[in-house]
Amino acid sequence: MVKRNDFDLPLRFNSKAHEALISVWWTGVLLKKESRYFFKPDFATDAQFNIMMIIKYSNSPVTQNDLSERLLVDKSNITGLVDRMEKGGLIQRNKVENDRRSYHIICTSKGKKLIDKFDVLYEKKVQKIMSAFSEKEYKELIRLTKKLRIGFADS
Amino acid sequence: MVKRNDFDLPLRFNSKAHEALISVWWTGVLLKKESRYFFKPDFATDAQFNIMMIIKYSNSPVTQNDLSERLLVDKSNITGLVDRMEKGGLIQRNKVENDRRSYHIICTSKGKKLIDKFDVLYEKKVQKIMSAFSEKEYKELIRLTKKLRIGFADS
DNA sequence: TCACAACAGTTGAGATGTCAACTAATATTT
DNA sequence: AAATATTAGTTGACATCTCAACTGTTGTGA
Secondary structure, eight states: OOOOOTTSOSSOOSOHHHHHHHHHHHHHHHHHHHHHHHHTTTSSSHHHHHHHHHHHHOSSOOBHHHHHHHHTOOHHHHHHHHHHHHHTTSEEEEEOTTOTTOEEEEEOHHHHHHHHHHHHHHHHHHHHHTTTOOHHHHHHHHHHHHHHHHHHHHO | OOOOOTTSOSSOOSOHHHHHHHHHHHHHHHHHHHHHHHHTTTSSSHHHHHHHHHHHHOSSOOBHHHHHHHHTOOHHHHHHHHHHHHHTTSEEEEEOTTOTTOEEEEEOHHHHHHHHHHHHHHHHHHHHHTTTOOHHHHHHHHHHHHHHHHHHHHO
């Protein structure tokens, strides 16, 4: 009985164009899927990690609307995400002085500790995953995936 | 005010390794996001389209377990998906002769018509998205993304 | 100023995904 | 054959996402 490996694609293709597109799609799916195990112990998911990273590295205070725009997700999604993270003690909603519509989202001290720890682990993990690539290959992957994004923005 | 384009990444990076990884990740996110508009009119999402394609191109009858394995998603997810697709009149659960635990999932005639139509539109869309790529670039994208999948399977 | 547009965030319904615990049927082992 | 393990599918709790409709606040133009 043949057991398929995750790095082989689950389809056969008529065209290289199709295979290339699905190869990127499928890699994204698997990255997302596997990232769960990495983030699970402290953050519920990658979404919460991403929010922590945005807050950590932002120069100015971050509103829920900022998060929505940076992550390209609907504002309504941020509400629940921030609710759960607040409940989990990672972040806090602060009232904004001159705009009663907004909140500034800031890390709690618990949140700070976690994201500082994870930031290091994350960078190590990334380097390990990518260790087989050459500098030239990095650049090529960046170039080709950007080209793909442009391709379907135009299509 | 600078408005970011979707094909630029929403972060700056310290390393090319990190940038390359996120470029693939982000391309996957955007592909998934945009695919919604493409599939919406007839199928709820890409997940339902994928199931229809698997059924269409499979040589042997497909069970829910097969779908779970092919799509690398939990079996419990398939239950709801098949429920909704059955309710939408796209597919049907058929009892299996010698195994009362399983169902064979088959297209209804409505489902067949839709997937046949969409299959063509889909192939055209793919060709359009990828039209700027050369044959060499297809191969390189396939090679590099596969290398990435192997990289994090090993990491 | 006052009407109206734009903006920030929330709510509710529904789709997709995870995991753990479950039922019922089938396969295996002793 | 009886006990046990495995398999197929379901259920329920929860996270993430979408969209549309909503509240309340702020900004703007007649």
